Amino acid sequence: MAEDDGAASQRLNSGAGVIDGESEDKANISRFKAEGRELSKEEKQRLRKEKKQHKKSKKDDQGKTEEIKGKEKKSTMTSDRQQAQTNLPKAVPALNSFETPVTGDKAPSGKSKAEIRAERRARQEADRASKQVQKGESSVTAAVSGPSKTKAIPSEPQPVVKRLPEHIQVDDPAVLKKLAKKLERQQIPLRKDYGNKVSLFSHLHQYSRKAPLTQQMSIPSTVIHPSIVRLGLQYSQGIIAGSNSRCIALLHAFKQVIRDYSTPQNEEMSRDLVNKLKPYISFLNQCRPLSASMGNAIKFIKKEISNIPSNSREEEAKVQLHESIDKYIEVKIHLAAKAISKYAIEKISDGDVILVYGCSSLVNYILCDAYEKKRKFRVIVVDSRPRLEGRESLRRLVRKGIHCTYVLITAISYILPEVSKVFLGAHALLANGYVMSRVGTSQIALLAKAFNVPVLVCCETYKFCERVQTDSFVSNELDDPDDLIVTKRGETPLENWLEVSHLHLLNLVYDVTPPDFVDLVITDLGMIPCTSVPVVLRVKNVDQ
Amino acid sequence: MNDEELVAYFKTQMQENPDVASAVAAIRTLLEFLKRDKGETLLGLRENLTKAIVKLTSVDSSVAVSSGGELFLRFISLTSLEHPDLSQCKKVMIERGELFLKKISLSRNKVAKLCHTFIKDGAKILTHSSSRVVLRVLEKAAAAKKRFTVYVTESQPDCTGLNMADALRKLHVPVIVILDAAVGYVMEKVDLVIVGAEGVVESGGIINKIGTYQMAVCSKAHNKPFYVVAESFKFVRLFPLNQQDVPDKFKYKADTLKKSNNLAEEHPMIDYTPPSLITLLFTDLGVLTPSAVSDELIKLYL
Numbered sequence: 059m060a061e062d063d064g065a066a067s068q069r070l071n072s073g074a075g076v077i078d079g080e081s082e083d084k085a086n087i088s089r090f091k092a093e094g095r096e097l098s099k100e101e102k103q104r105l106r107k108e109k110k111q112h113k114k115s116k117k118d119d120q121g122k123t124e125e126i127k128g129k130e131k132k133s134t135m136t137s138d139r140q141q142a143q144t145n146l147p148k149a150v151p152a153l154n155s156f157e158t159p160v161t162g163d164k165a166p167s168g169k170s171k172a173e174i175r176a177e178r179r180a181r182q183e184a185d186r187a188s189k190q191v192q193k194g195e196s197s198v199t200a201a202v203s204g205p206s207k208t209k210a211i212p213s214e215p216q217p218v219v220k221r222l223p224e225h226i227q228v229d230d231p232a233v234l235k236k237l238a239k240k241l242e243r244q245q246i247p248l249r250k251d252y253g254n255k256v257s258l259f260s261h262l263h264q265y266s267r268k269a270p271l272t273q274q275m276s277i278p279s280t281v282i283h284p285s286i287v288r289l290g291l292q293y294s295q296g297i298i299a300g301s302n303s304r305c306i307a308l309l310h311a312f313k314q315v316i317r318d319y320s321t322p323q324n325e326e327m328s329r330d331l332v333n334k335l336k337p338y339i340s341f342l343n344q345c346r347p348l349s350a351s352m353g354n355a356i357k358f359i360k361k362e363i364s365n366i367p368s369n370s371r372e373e374e375a376k377v378q379l380h381e382s383i384d385k386y387i388e389v390k391i392h393l394a395a396k397a398i399s400k401y402a403i404e405k406i407s408d409g410d411v412i413l414v415y416g417c418s419s420l421v422n423y424i425l426c427d428a429y430e431k432k433r434k435f436r437v438i439v440v441d442s443r444p445r446l447e448g449r450e451s452l453r454r455l456v457r458k459g460i461h462c463t464y465v466l467i468t469a470i471s472y473i474l475p476e477v478s479k480v481f482l483g484a485h486a487l488l489a490n491g492y493v494m495s496r497v498g499t500s501q502i503a504l505l506a507k508a509f510n511v512p513v514l515v516c517c518e519t520y521k522f523c524e525r526v527q528t529d530s531f532v533s534n535e536l537d538d539p540d541d542l543i544v545t546k547r548g549e550t551p552l553e554n555w556l557e558v559s560h561l562h563l564l565n566l567v568y569d570v571t572p573p574d575f576v577d578l579v580i581t582d583l584g585m586i587p588c589t590s591v592p593v594v595l596r597v598k599n600v601d602q
Numbered sequence: 603m604n605d606e607e608l609v610a611y612f613k614t615q616m617q618e619n620p621d622v623a624s625a626v627a628a629i630r631t632l633l634e635f636l637k638r639d640k641g642e643t644l645l646g647l648r649e650n651l652t653k654a655i656v657k658l659t660s661v662d663s664s665v666a667v668s669s670g671g672e673l674f675l676r677f678i679s680l681t682s683l684e685h686p687d688l689s690q691c692k693k694v695m696i697e698r699g700e701l702f703l704k705k706i707s708l709s710r711n712k713v714a715k716l717c718h719t720f721i722k723d724g725a726k727i728l729t730h731s732s733s734r735v736v737l738r739v740l741e742k743a744a745a746a747k748k749r750f751t752v753y754v755t756e757s758q759p760d761c762t763g764l765n766m767a768d769a770l771r772k773l774h775v776p777v778i779v780i781l782d783a784a785v786g787y788v789m790e791k792v793d794l795v796i797v798g799a800e801g802v803v804e805s806g807g808i809i810n811k812i813g814t815y816q817m818a819v820c821s822k823a824h825n826k827p828f829y830v831v832a833e834s835f836k837f838v839r840l841f842p843l844n845q846q847d848v849p850d851k852f853k854y855k856a857d858t859l860k861k862s863n864n865l866a867e868e869h870p871m872i873d874y875t876p877p878s879l880i881t882l883l884f885t886d887l888g889v890l891t892p893s894a895v896s897d898e899l900i901k902l903y904l
């Protein structure tokens with residue numbers, strides 16, 4: 059604890075030497091990071107405070123000493139307010155914005171500044187408490203997007219600040235700097251982009267599989283739980299691929315994390331565990347951008363954790379969390395697949411020729427189920443480079459005994475006249491009815507429309523997301539460009555593509571299909587036209 | 603009330619009120635069946651009603667009878683049936699059944715009120731076969747002192763278009779009867795197309811007398827608006843992907859289904875018009891675009 063005392067004395071003396079105190083603390087913190095030790099809460103707070111101080115000392119030189127003294131007192135109130143804040147699902151920036159106007163005021167010398175501040179703080183707490191009572195537990199997204207910079211009165215219309223997610227702003231250096239700072243604070247290494255990017259997609263990350271994130275981390279890492287490290291590696295190397303499998307693997311890893319978690323002293327499990335999960339999610343995001351299904355699963359887990367009653371014991375809470383996660387997987391994924399299969403079977407008649415693309419776990423399940431129920435049909439599996447996922451699909455169907463044909467996507471205009479139906483899986487269904495799926499799906503849907511072949515998309519409701527997208531450029535994922543390099547007859551033409559400055563390789567992962575090309579969407583709630591997705595989202599939100 | 607009585611009652615209802623939709627007659631029959639039913643349990647009651655609906659569809663295989671029956675069943679069971687006494691529950695169900703019947707008897711007028719404003723003075727209207735809803739719409743437009751001409755297709759194989767032409771002549775509306783094959787020829791002369799529907803499916807498409815699909819395709823090619831008028835009890839939980847996907851029990855008349863050996867040789871009585879060809883649907887729930895039909899169906903059925 060000698061270090062803490064020293065740091066505290068530094069704070070008291072910092073009237074004279076703010077800069078010195080800061081740099082020493084920074085040296086300490088970088089030393090801790092190098093050792094892989096997790097920063098304690100006070101150290102993190104101190105870092106944040108010093109950065110703010112630095113900014114403010116540039117602004118006004120007058121009340122510097124008083125402010126710093128006030129901040130000291132505030133450090134205890136800050137931690138309380140932080141905990142109150144995480145109850146309301148507001149982001150930490152809101153806290154900072156509250157502090158600035160309060161400390162900016164120069165009170166008359168009659169009352170002591172600390173007393174005035176204490177009064178103001180009490181008033182703010184009362185306001186916030188009444189606001190919480192009025193609003194109840196309103197949606198997380200609304201709260202995050204609109205931190206008010208002035209008063210916390212609910213009747214006033216708040217200016218809603220919409221923020222673009224950082225993973226589609228890679229060409230903006232300010233956003234990159236913010237991301238680097240955030241990762242540094244969470245002690246996660248930043249993954250470097252690789253290779254020349256096509257200019258149309260320069261706003262997206264492009265990573266190489268040969269440089270996994272874990273090379274920059276020390277082993278064993280105490281910051282990230284080992285099952286999460288393993289999961290991140292499995293994602294980035296492509297060992298676990300496919301929307302459902304990624305989501306299930308994520309939930310199992312989180313179950314392990316919860317099992318190994320122990321609540322530290324003076325902390326509440328519901329708040330602390332959610333904060334613990336944040337760096338894990340950033341880490342997984344760095345390994346491979348999160349899918350829509352994973353995003354929804356994470357929202358669900360965070361809601362479950364923050365709903366733990368504060369008086370329950372740790373063991374009970376853990377068991378309850380495990381049960382709810384198991385139930386989520388069972389209901390939203392496995393039972394949903396059964397329901398979808400029941401509806402889909404009505405659409406498969408004897409003598410059908412069904413076209414499928416790539417490997418969708420749901421479509422494969424439907425076809426195997428239909429075969430078991432003695433429907434007579436044959437399947438055409440369409441595949442595309444570089445992933446060649448259709449081979450896995452082919453393997454599963456042939457093993458079942460279904461008659462299959464295998465073609466590459468370049469041949470679809472040749473075989474479409476034979477096809478009676480097209481079954482497609484989906485990565486996510488967007489709020490305006492667009493279907494986001496593996497790249498190549500929209501091409502198949504377009505051609506099927508031209509040949510008047512009905513297109514059916516199968517998607518569970520947990521993959522429905524509130525996003526709206528009309529093209530495949532704005533938000534997508536760029537895979538490792540080295541995958542496009544192929545060696546044929548001993549020659550590898552693209553071997554040295556990095557050296558050719560005007561050559562760019564593009565390996566897209568997703569594309570977006572407009573609803574005009576999709577005839578029917580089969581979900582666990584029934585068969586709906588593509589334009590009715592917002593209705594389902596609305597009904598779901600009402601249920602939850 | 604056993605099967606023969608059911609069918610007989612239904613047939614008398616149809617004969618007594620020719621102006622009323624077959625679905626309404628079916629619902630009246632079901633209400634009578636409910637009143638006379640001697641079941642002991644609620645579940646038994648529902649099962650009997652379902653069987654009665656199946657029996658009625660086998661007599662008159664129109665989509666509307668099956669959809670109306672299912673909606674009737676849902677409507678009466680949608681209330682809280684927590685009463686311990688079965689007769690109390692039955693009374694509640696019968697009340698709701700009467701309410702449902704009253705609502706749907708008024709629906710045709712509601713549709714006419716919404717639609718007749720779309721007919722402008724001097725308009726030339728094309729319609730297909732005989733639809734009582736379309737007749738009501740045109741009546742209302744004529745009563746509003748609008749001048750318009752109507753082209754009606756003959757609508758083989760049963761020539762019901764001629765009945766429509768007679769009814770319109772009684773209203774002193776100028777009518778021209780055309781061959782089914784002349785729809786493409788006439789399309790450039792008309793301003794709008796109004797048809798009725800036997801059933802409205804989940805995608806927003808319609809099931810109607812054979813020849814409607816052709817008319818829709820032609821009107822799309824000529825960029826003429828294609829309006830559909832239908833009451834809300836015709837909304838059905840089907841989702842056909844193409845013409846083949848419509849179930850056989852709706853395509854052919856009930857007696858054809860029983861008699862024929864090879865259905866492929868029989869001529870279907872209805873066809874399916876996909877939602878992309880329909881401009882607007884006029885229903886007693888309001889004026890809907892085809893994509894809104896699914897919303898309404900979710901509200902009605904879920």
